[in-house]
């Protein structure tokens with residue numbers, strides 16, 4: 001599973017935004033995150049990177065978090081703001097690997113999630129992004145990443161992500177692995193599987 005590294009990481013999403021809404025909103029945050037709810041921080045500040053239609057950002061707001069939702073595809077961001085007009089959510093046009101706007105601010109997060117986003121970055125972008133994401137965590141903040149395994153849909157840019165090098169790079173970035181498991185695709189695609197990785201920022205003070 002790989003594609004052209006010169007395509008933008010969000011290739012295909014603007015064109016398909018309208019048709020993706022019903023699919024992304026047909027599942028819930030809990031459908032994906034129930035097996036890690038016991039290690040989810042209990043409120044504070046959360047960041048959803050690649051927030052799409054805002055399903056998870058809205059669920060985190062309902063769970064009491066103050067949420068920043070970063071989404072580089074304007075068409076998806078517009079749907080998200082219309083569907084989930086929760087004042088606890090701040091919408092940002094920002095993108096991996098640099099997350100320049102978030103890094104320009106002082107806010108640090110107790111929880112960061114990246115649901116179905118990481119496979120859009122090539123190897124170089126992933127290496128650059130991971131320490132920058134880790135830097136946005138509070139000293140004992142937690143990071144949840146879901147990684148897709150399966151064929152690349154036409155018009156998208158995706159890469160195969162080996163999990164062991166990812167957990168090793170996370171360790172280098174000061175992230176301790178709390179949990180790792182595989183699960184079936186929640187949208188019912190037989191040829192797609194996912195890995196959930198949960199990390200905690202090592203407190204090196």
Ligand SMILES: C[S@@+](CC[C@H](N)C(=O)[O-])C[C@H]1O[C@@H](n2cnc3c(N)ncnc32)[C@H](O)[C@@H]1O
Nearest residue numbers: 009010013024050051052073095096115116117
């Ligand atoms: C498969 S969708 C997942 C959306 C949402 N997280 C969900 O689970 O429904 C992938 C999302 O990643 C976003 N994306 C693509 N490249 C990105 C990047 N470089 N930085 C942040 N988000 C990106 C896309 O615009 C899209 O919203």
